[in-house]
Amino acid sequence: MHKKNIIAIIYDFDGTLSPQPMQEYTVFPQLKISPNKFWKEVKKENEDIKGEEIITYMMKMLKKAHAADLKISKADLGNMAAKIKYYPGVVYFFNRINKFVEKESGGEAKLRHYVISSGLKEILDKTKIKRYFHNIFASEYHYDVYKKPAYPKLVVTDTIKTQFLFRINKGKEKLSENINEFMEEAARPIPFSNIIYIGDGLTDVPCMTVTTMNGGYSIAVFNPKKRKSIQICKTLFKNARVDFIAEADYCKGRELDTYVKVILKTIIAGINHYTAQREMAKKRNVYK
Ligand SMILES: [Mg+2]
Known part of the structure; x- marks a missing residue:
């Protein structure tokens, strides 16, 4: 029986922690291609071949890099990670919220942060905020013997993202572990x-729905400079996909910070209730 004292905040990456898709800070400038043109080409090609958009973008990026003679080994991609820009307050958010949970729960609850992204793990693994994450799940290339990316070996689509929610829920975070075996609620760590899921758009709908329908919490964040982004969040809220919507500003005292803390206090109250029940049961020998 687990103590149920672990809390997880799970973030989408592009548009949630960072304003633009990560490729736009990293690979695209080196390839000198306009993001708009690239994503349009991906959409068009994908319509033609009726494929999976994430595979199409990963393959297209590979082909363009090869054609331009740009090296994108795992290390090269990792080196580009420093170029990523974050929303206000992101860099300081994790430590601050960890301390909040520690104080609020009297050290009883432990907070973990996770990323589930359709972007590239090679880049995410080298970001400056990587050390705050318990685990990062994202798309990955397979590398040949010359350390060149050959093909996508892991593709994280909108719905595949939900598989990782269950991996976190069941404590089976290694991809080699079977996720479909039955596990009782009480056995799930x-x-x-x-669980709190934070995302920015329609690609997060499957994760938001799975989280809230199973008793968790979802927040949609928007870029205040983009009307479309605000509109998407309003629709998500109207359709009851999320509990809160807020500007993607992670600074102390801002709306997002307030909502995250409101949810965390609720979760901590639940943990304290569970702990008190267990102690009472022990005292009264209920399970003997
Ligand atoms: Mg996103």
Whole structure:
């Protein structure tokens, strides 16, 4: 039986922690291609071949890099990560919220942060905020013997993202572990009621729905400079896909910070309730 004292905040990356898709800070400038043109080409090609958009973008990026003679080994991609820009307050958010949970729960609850992204793990693994994450799940290339990316070996689509929610929930975070075996609620180390999912758009809908329908919490964040982004969040809220919507500003005292803390206090109250029940049961020998 787990203590159920672990809380997880799970973030999408592009548009959630960082304003633009990560490729736009990293690979595209080196390839000298306009993001708009690239994504349009991906959409068009994908319509023609009726494929999976993430595979199409990963293959197209590979082909363009090869054609331009740009090296994109794992190390090269990692080196580009420093160029990524973050929304206000992101860099300081994790430590600050960890301390909040520690104080609020009297050290009883432990907070973990995760990323689930359709972007590239090679880049995410080298970001300056990597050390705050318990785990990062993202798309990955397979590399040949010359360390060149050959093909996508892991593709994280909108719906595949939900698989990782269950991996976190069941404590089976290694991809080699079977996720479909039945596991009783009591045996799951991080119940959905201890999970907060933060995303920015329609690609997060499957994760938001799985989280909230299982008793967890979802927040949609928007870029205040983009009307479309604000509109998407309003629709998500109107359709009850998310509990809160807020500007993607992670600074102390801002709306997002307030909502995250409101949810965390609720989760911590649940953890304290569970702990008190267990102690009472022990005292009264209920389970003997
Ligand atoms: Mg996103």
